[in-house]
């Protein structure tokens with residue numbers, strides 16, 4: 001027997017759950033790309049995108065996933081042969097560094113392991129040692145989706161300012177934007193990147209680069225930039241087709257319009273508070289389960305845990321067994337342990353992740369946690385009793401009467 005038939009739930013850290021309103025908006029005949037509703041809609045969307053990233057700066061859109069905007073951010077700011085500093089807290093930090101190396105950029109990597117956030121003091125030491133101020137940019141992943149570590153991006157601006165170091169501060173907010181608190185301008189971030197398929201609740205395929213005037217100046221100082229990746233016309237198009245350097249992402253844009261309506265109706269502060277409460281409920285359940293068994297939250301300190309994704313260790317091969325059970329028996333797909341190979345477990349089968357980004361609410365999270373508790377029971381994996389009860393208590397406290 002299987003209990004999985006019913007609406008499936010993809011509880012992985014991207015792509016995230018798509019709202020019905022987004023799906024309905026995308027179910028449309030091909031719109032006119034020359035004039036009329038679509039170009040007008042996109043012009044009006046730009047200030048709303050800025051509001052999500054909390055910036056007055058520029059926005060460039062791409063038909064690309066997160067890897068694409070990793071490249072876009074670098075292609076507009078750093079020349080081959082120049083150096084970037086990459087403080088890494090998981091797979092995605094290294095991924096951005098690899099993208100830089102592919103462009104001929106030199107990388108200096110600070111590896112904080114897989115269970116800790118960026119240490120701003122280590123970044124300070126690296127920048128202070130850069131006597132010739134050759135480092136062009138600091139590439140910081142706000143939430144590393146593999147480890148679920150959330151780093152203090154504003155602290156990095158403080159370090160750069162203390163030292164008078166001119167490097168650009170670039171933030172990968174692909175997992176965090178629209179989930180975890182992020183304030184591009186107030187935190188002094190020069191370039192912010194994100195994708196459509198996580199907190200923005202739209203299918204994968206659109207990427208966004210937000211940049212300020214300092215970053216725009218860095219672009220102008222470059223001798224050569226790929227016409228396709230150049231953000232200049234995309235951010236300030238004279239004609240509609242320049243937004244995307246070619247045909248626009250018509251249906252993604254229709255979906256994004258619907259998603260921005262949902263975001264505007266709820267408000268950024270309420271969205272952040274919802275994600276925080278749901279994350280606390282997840283942590284509470286996991287702590288109960290871990291009190292009498294092998295389950296551990298990958299990030300120990302609550303201040304450094306993302307509100308959008310949670311990485312957990314159950315020990316090989318139980319992470320993979322649990323994922324198999326929840327999909328087969330309950331219609332819930334959990335995230336794999338990414339970049340979490342260990343001695344004796346090259347595939348990282350001891351780890352799994354919950355995505356809780358975007359269109360998720362209390363009943364979905366309680367359902368997710370209930371399914372995991374059932375799976376731990378069905379598979380005879382030792383765990384403390386009452387995790388779901390504790391999560392319900394946290395949500396009751398958060399919501400009040």
Ligand SMILES: *Cc1c(COP(=O)(O)O)cnc(C)c1O
Nearest residue numbers: 065066067092143145174175195
């Ligand atoms: C998802 C993600 C990426 C990669 O995005 P793709 O769309 O898969 O290319 C990069 N960085 C972070 C932090 C992510 O969460």
